[in-house]
Amino acid sequence: MKLVLAAIAGALFAIGLLISDMTSPGRIVAFLDVGTAWDPTLMFVMAGAIGVYAPVAWIARKRPRPLFARAFHWPEATTIDLPLLGGAMIFGVGWGLSGFCPGPALVAAGTGRIDTLVFVATMIAGIVALRLVRR
Amino acid sequence: MTTESALRVLLGGALIGLAAAIALIAHGRIAGISGTLGRALDGDDDDGRPVRLAFLVGLVATGVIGAQLVPGAFGANVAGIAQLAIAGLLVGVGTTLGNGCTSGHGVCGISRGSRRSFVAVAVFMATAMVTATIRGAL
Numbered sequence: 001m002k003l004v005l006a007a008i009a010g011a012l013f014a015i016g017l018l019i020s021d022m023t024s025p026g027r028i029v030a031f032l033d034v035g036t037a038w039d040p041t042l043m044f045v046m047a048g049a050i051g052v053y054a055p056v057a058w059i060a061r062k063r064p065r066p067l068f069a070r071a072f073h074w075p076e077a078t079t080i081d082l083p084l085l086g087g088a089m090i091f092g093v094g095w096g097l098s099g100f101c102p103g104p105a106l107v108a109a110g111t112g113r114i115d116t117l118v119f120v121a122t123m124i125a126g127i128v129a130l131r132l133v134r135r
Numbered sequence: 136m137t138t139e140s141a142l143r144v145l146l147g148g149a150l151i152g153l154a155a156a157i158a159l160i161a162h163g164r165i166a167g168i169s170g171t172l173g174r175a176l177d178g179d180d181d182d183g184r185p186v187r188l189a190f191l192v193g194l195v196a197t198g199v200i201g202a203q204l205v206p207g208a209f210g211a212n213v214a215g216i217a218q219l220a221i222a223g224l225l226v227g228v229g230t231t232l233g234n235g236c237t238s239g240h241g242v243c244g245i246s247r248g249s250r251r252s253f254v255a256v257a258v259f260m261a262t263a264m265v266t267a268t269i270r271g272a273l
Contacts, residue, residue: 003189005161010193013154013166013238018201020147024210032267044141046241048148049155054246056156061247066163073163073183075244077234080254087233088240092259094225096266099213101237102230103168105223106191110198111209115216119223126227127173134231 002068014107020045023108025099032096155243162186167239168194169230233259 021027022045031042065071077084095101100108100119109120155166164171164183175187201208212219230236233255235244240259244252 002161003185005157006186006189007193007196009154009157009161009166010190010195011154011197012150012157012193013168013190014194014197014201016147016150016152016154018147018197018205018208019150020144021208021210022147023198023201023208025213026210029213029267029271032263033271034264035268035271041140041144044144045148045151046245048145048150049152049242050148050246052149052152053155053159053242056152057159057243057246060159066159067161069161069163069182071163072159073165074247075165075234075249075251077251080251083232084234084251084255085258087229087231088255088258089229089262090225091229091233091236092262092264093266094222094227094229095237095259096263097214097225097270098219098222099267100219100222100226101168102172102226103194103236103238105226106168106172106195107198107201108209110195110200111202111206112199113212115212115219118216119219119226122220122223123227124172124176126224126229127169127231128176128227130228130231131173131177 005068013103016049017104017107020048022104025104025108028095028099028101028104032099151238151242152246155238158190159243165239165243166190167235167243169227169236170234170239173231229259 017023030039105120108116158164158166171187175184175191240252240255
């Protein structure tokens with residue numbers, strides 16, 4: 001049940017990305033490129049997601065534990081530090097160059113297109129390399 | 136932007152929020168994709184790994200099915216293979232260093248009112264917009 005629900009959540013996440021055009025790099029770049037023909041539509045993705053998630057997170061905060069685990073794993077860091085700022089800067093450049101952030105890239109890997117798979121491969125290499133260094 | 140496309144995108148966003156809400160209520164996990172992927176790969180903690188892998192299988196399998204049913208949803212890539220390779224590396228390193236991406240900071244963090252996430256989102260939106268705008272002008 002626990003794992004089935006996790007797979008359903010992953011599938012819903014992907015369906016949400018698909019129907020909101022997040023898997024189309026051209027739409028992402030049209031949203032990020034404020035130069036000529038800015039397309040602000042993707043603001044609504046965040047609005048929709050936060051509109052549903054924020055009340056649930058607020059309720060979860062008051063609950064002692066989730067349904068299928070011993071405890072909530074809330075992020076503990078609170079300080080605005082250099083890794084946060086530098087990491088966000090680096091991520092933004094990669095996102096702006098490609099129109100891919102991690103979720104949509106993993107969904108788009110399903111197309112089997114070689115250039116998309118190259119993006120996913122170097123993304124995973126970057127994640128793994130940095131996690132090894134940080135350990 | 137049309138009203139129809141804005142509503143469709145809003146609905147897509149709501150589904151993403153619902154998926155993240157399930158991960159939180161059922162498993163007590165923040166549904167950030169970069170963190171989920173990283174922790175699933177290195178497995179340094181715990182009991183959470185099967186849940187993360189199941190989530191990722193659902194995500195990628197839906198991409199495989201979606202590519203057959205709605206190939207138009209993917210559009211064309213906007214960069215050549217070399218640029219995509221570099222961008223992928225930047226996205227992987229940046230999200231790991233900054234502890235989150237569009238989902239973890241952008242959706243979950245902002246919803247929780249996390250100060251770190253507000254700052255991260257402001258920074259990555261700014262650098263992404265500058266990068267894409269320069270790219271578009273070249």
